[in-house]
Amino acid sequence: MITARGLARSYTTRRGVVRAVRGVDLDVAAGEIVALLGPNGAGKTTTLRMLTTLLRPSAGTARVAGCDLVADPNGVRRRIGYVAQHGGAAPDCRVLEDLVLQGRIHGLSKAESKRRAERLAAELDLNGLGGRVSRTLSGGQRRRLDLALGLIHEPRLVFLDEPTTSLDPQSRANLWQHIRRLREERGITVVVTTHYLDEADSLADRVLVVDRGRVVASGSPDELKRALGGDALLLDVERVEDAVRCLEALPGVGEVHIGPDGVRCRVRDGGTALPTVLRALDAASVPLRSVQMRRPTLDDVFLDLTGRALREAGEATPAGEEVDSVA
Numbered sequence: 001m002i003t004a005r006g007l008a009r010s011y012t013t014r015r016g017v018v019r020a021v022r023g024v025d026l027d028v029a030a031g032e033i034v035a036l037l038g039p040n041g042a043g044k045t046t047t048l049r050m051l052t053t054l055l056r057p058s059a060g061t062a063r064v065a066g067c068d069l070v071a072d073p074n075g076v077r078r079r080i081g082y083v084a085q086h087g088g089a090a091p092d093c094r095v096l097e098d099l100v101l102q103g104r105i106h107g108l109s110k111a112e113s114k115r116r117a118e119r120l121a122a123e124l125d126l127n128g129l130g131g132r133v134s135r136t137l138s139g140g141q142r143r144r145l146d147l148a149l150g151l152i153h154e155p156r157l158v159f160l161d162e163p164t165t166s167l168d169p170q171s172r173a174n175l176w177q178h179i180r181r182l183r184e185e186r187g188i189t190v191v192v193t194t195h196y197l198d199e200a201d202s203l204a205d206r207v208l209v210v211d212r213g214r215v216v217a218s219g220s221p222d223e224l225k226r227a228l229g230g231d232a233l234l235l236d237v238e239r240v241e242d243a244v245r246c247l248e249a250l251p252g253v254g255e256v257h258i259g260p261d262g263v264r265c266r267v268r269d270g271g272t273a274l275p276t277v278l279r280a281l282d283a284a285s286v287p288l289r290s291v292q293m294r295r296p297t298l299d300d301v302f303l304d305l306t307g308r309a310l311r312e313a314g315e316a317t318p319a320g321e322e323v324d325s326v327a
């Protein structure tokens with residue numbers, strides 16, 4: 001459904017050239033749900049905007065839904081759906097009117113547009129809301145309407161940019177359910193960008209981890225976590241620097257990292273390593289408040305690949321913001 005090679009995009013700003021995407025290769029098969037996972041500024045939106053023809057690549061080639069991205073952008077546009085980060089619903093328009101209008105923009109007859117609008121409203125739990133003005137909808141309802149607007153022309157491939165940002169946990173899980181069901185029932189292919197680990201983990205068949213404009217790993221969430229192996233230990237300690245020194249000196253303890261929740265490290269087998277770790281911290285007089293042992297998460301995968309935790313990466317390092325001075 002998508003084949004991209006060496007996709008790149010730079011922005012020229014007053015400070016210089018920002019290389020937002022630096023050569024992305026991508027293969028997405030029909031019917032897959034693929035997540036581009038990365039921190040703020042990693043280049044996810046730029047990649048999506050290129051694949052949806054909204055932005056011309058500075059370099060690289062791609063075929064999207066059977067059409068060449070650069071030679072036939074209209075062909076691509078006709079075959080895909082795109083739901084932007086802030087959605088496309090008109091705040092003062094009524095739900096069904098907006099859906100019908102969107103269908104008409106895609107060249108559907110009034111009757112066909114209305115039929116599809118009603119079907120989508122039913123599928124996406126918008127029944128009974130057809131007469132409501134969009135700005136009065138809840139966040140979850142609004143995102144479902146955005147999704148419906150992106151699907152009215154029945155594309156085989158849909159791109160969703162950060163679909164659940166600013167939704168509460170229940171509405172997020174509900175939207176994932178809808179997206180999965182649309183895939184099951186309509187067989188659509190979904191490419192989604194996210195900086196939420198749980199979203200990539202529970203929604204996607206395959207995750208492409210994006211950092212500083214590059215894909216640094218790809219695989220199913222389980223494959224990525226399995227490849228890492230071992231267990232993660234999270235230690236809430238009082239003297240963080242001493243704890244780090246102590247852990248780094250222990251054989252079999254790797255990737256010691258200070259995060260917002262405490263000191264994190266990886267060990268081959270948590271059950272065996274834990275007593276050794278606790279004894280060493282005690283011997284170094286490092287007070288321990290709590291310890292958690294768990295299987296690796298996608299955050300551990302990101303940490304392993306980049307040396308930074310995903311949740312901190314956006315703030316700690318302006319990924320992609322490496323500015324090359326203008327010649």
Ligand SMILES: Nc1ncnc2c1ncn2[C@@H]1O[C@H](COP(=O)(O)OP(=O)(O)OP(=O)(O)O)[C@@H](O)[C@H]1O
Nearest residue numbers: 011018020039040041042043044045046319320321
């Ligand atoms: N129009 C623009 N002009 C200049 N720089 C830009 C522009 N759009 C994006 N960038 C920069 O390109 C880099 C990648 O941005 P992009 O929006 O693609 O990242 P992202 O991973 O989607 O982040 P987010 O999750 O915050 O949307 C960032 O450093 C960003 O500041």
